[in-house]
Amino acid sequence: xxxxxxxxxxxxxxxxxxxxxxxxxxxxxxxxxxxxxxxxxxxxxxxxxxxxxxxxxxxxxxxxxxxxxxxxxxxxxxxxxxxxxxxxxxxxxxxxxxxxxxxxxxxxxxxxxxxxxxxxxxxxxx
Numbered sequence: 001x002x003x004x005x006x007x008x009x010x011x012x013x014x015x016x017x018x019x020x021x022x023x024x025x026x027x028x029x030x031x032x033x034x035x036x037x038x039x040x041x042x043x044x045x046x047x048x049x050x051x052x053x054x055x056x057x058x059x060x061x062x063x064x065x066x067x068x069x070x071x072x073x074x075x076x077x078x079x080x081x082x083x084x085x086x087x088x089x090x091x092x093x094x095x096x097x098x099x100x101x102x103x104x105x106x107x108x109x110x111x112x113x114x115x116x117x118x119x120x121x122x123x124x125x126x
Contacts, residue, residue, distance in 0.1 A: 002026060002115045004096045009120030012086055015122070017028045017045045020081040022096030022117060027077045032101035036070065038092035038122075045095065047108035051079065051092060059107055064090075093119040108113055 003025040012018055021036065025122040037059035049060045058070055069082040079096060097113035105112040 001026070002031060004115055004117035005093065006096045006117040006120040008081075009094060011123045011125065013111065014077060014087055014124055014126050016086050017082070017084045018086065020083070020094055020096075020120060020122075020123060022081075023035060024077040024079075025040045029102065030100045031098050033036070033099050033107065034070075034072065035099065035107070035113060036079075036081045036096045037095045038070050038090075039119075040092045042064045045110045046092075047110070048094070049081065049102075050107045055072070083122070086122075088124045089126045090125045093121050095119045 004022055006020060006022050008018060008020040031053050033050050033052045036048040037045045038048055039045040048062055048064055049068060050068045051058045051072055067085045072079045096117040098115040100114040103112045
């Protein structure tokens with residue numbers, strides 16, 4: 001069972017940057033892709049971005065396109081989320097997730113991801 005640990009959250013001002021990291025305890029052939037989601041209290045978990053573990057296209061939510069970049073370091077079993085030009089509406093708990101592809105559904109659906117990290121808080125002040 002893969003375990004995910006996020007880090008890098010914090011309190012920043014609008015326009016600042018942050019880089020989140022997600023370290024996977026192990027990456028086997030069962031990991032097809034990794035994703036980042038975010039959630040604010042009272043709202044559903046929202047898709048941010050996803051990246052295939054072994055190459056392929058990345059996808060972004062429209063709200064972060066052009067500002068956020070997902071990347072991976074296979075040697076370190078780590079996925080990164082570089083967030084630039086942060087806005088107050090980006091404030092949320094950010095979760096890293098892994099999917100095997102066994103659950104059929106779109107890449108932006110949280111239900112298609114089997115493993116989740118504990119989350120890291122990002123707060124952007126105006």
